[in-house]
Amino acid sequence: MQNQQETKASQWTILKLLKWTTSYFKSHNIDHPRAAAEILLSKTLKLDRIDLYLRYDQPLCTEELNFFKGFIKRRVNREPVAYIVGVKEFWAMDFSVTRDVLIPRPETECLVEVALSILPEASCQGPIRILELGTGSGAVILALTSRRPGHFFFASDRSTKAVELARENVKRYELNRVIHFFSGKWFQPLKEGSVQFDMIISNPPYIPTRVIPQLEPEIYKYEPAIALDGGEDGLDSIRHIIRHAHRYLNPRGSLLIEIDHGQKDAVERIIGVCGQYEKVVFIKDYSGYNRVVQMEKRAGKN
Numbered sequence: 001m002q003n004q005q006e007t008k009a010s011q012w013t014i015l016k017l018l019k020w021t022t023s024y025f026k027s028h029n030i031d032h033p034r035a036a037a038e039i040l041l042s043k044t045l046k047l048d049r050i051d052l053y054l055r056y057d058q059p060l061c062t063e064e065l066n067f068f069k070g071f072i073k074r075r076v077n078r079e080p081v082a083y084i085v086g087v088k089e090f091w092a093m094d095f096s097v098t099r100d101v102l103i104p105r106p107e108t109e110c111l112v113e114v115a116l117s118i119l120p121e122a123s124c125q126g127p128i129r130i131l132e133l134g135t136g137s138g139a140v141i142l143a144l145t146s147r148r149p150g151h152f153f154f155a156s157d158r159s160t161k162a163v164e165l166a167r168e169n170v171k172r173y174e175l176n177r178v179i180h181f182f183s184g185k186w187f188q189p190l191k192e193g194s195v196q197f198d199m200i201i202s203n204p205p206y207i208p209t210r211v212i213p214q215l216e217p218e219i220y221k222y223e224p225a226i227a228l229d230g231g232e233d234g235l236d237s238i239r240h241i242i243r244h245a246h247r248y249l250n251p252r253g254s255l256l257i258e259i260d261h262g263q264k265d266a267v268e269r270i271i272g273v274c275g276q277y278e279k280v281v282f283i284k285d286y287s288g289y290n291r292v293v294q295m296e297k298r299a300g301k302n
Helices: 002-010 014-027 033-045 049-054 062-076 081-085 106-118 139-147 160-172 209-214 236-248 264-274
Strands: 087-090 093-096 129-133 152-157 179-183 197-202 249-258 277-284 290-297
Touching: 014 033, 014 049, 014 062, 033 049, 033 062, 033 081, 062 081, 081 087, 087 106, 087 139, 093 139, 093 160, 106 139, 106 197, 106 249, 106 277, 106 290, 129 139, 139 152, 139 160, 139 179, 139 197, 152 160, 160 179, 197 236, 236 249, 236 264, 264 277, 264 290
Parallel strands: 129 152, 129 197, 152 179, 197 249
Antiparallel strands: 087 093, 249 290, 277 290
């Protein structure tokens, strides 16, 4: 019986399995079916994706086939590939991800690019302080640190599990002594006036509560609501950060926030009412959508 199972399994070569899985995913309306099949199979076989094609005629054993079938079932149930394999690439770096954190998005690289454009390689007045609020997996703060290692970096998240995961990601790149983490909701852990930052950066929740159930199942069924839900109008967290960040910024310090592409006018009004910032700029992502708002604390403001 065992020999029969092995013979049946051996009929499934890498290439044949990739073709079948891609077709199966297409029939279930799975996004990027070929890429998903490649990533899941490479994880199963502990190979790089390119090696799948170098070893295309390699058969799978029964154990490998059963393991891969488990991955297929999870993806058809709309579990994101990143959660299945436990890794997501961002800024050409690999980050461990779990269901405790939002999966890093390609559009968030725009936030990193804007921050890097105004972060000096070095400062004649010494290192500057950068704080990320809502760090999640730590992808943004780690990307910044990898390019501007000479500064002081801080990152927080209200989820202690997220902070633990971010710390693990930082250890992978041996930057755990460069980034200082703490847990708490937005500015609550900070004593006003005790420390000032030169940049505060955040990708906060900005999806209106009522919209979340209408999103793709990969998002509303699996990603943490705490990282998605921006309240009734999607602006609760953005509004809070804008209203309070100036108290923790040095004069001329920068505040950078990722926003939804339809929130520009509303965010502009919040900034205007606050009255603490100037040089407000909205930056578009590569799809042409307003993605990041950048502003500077007015000199002489508290």
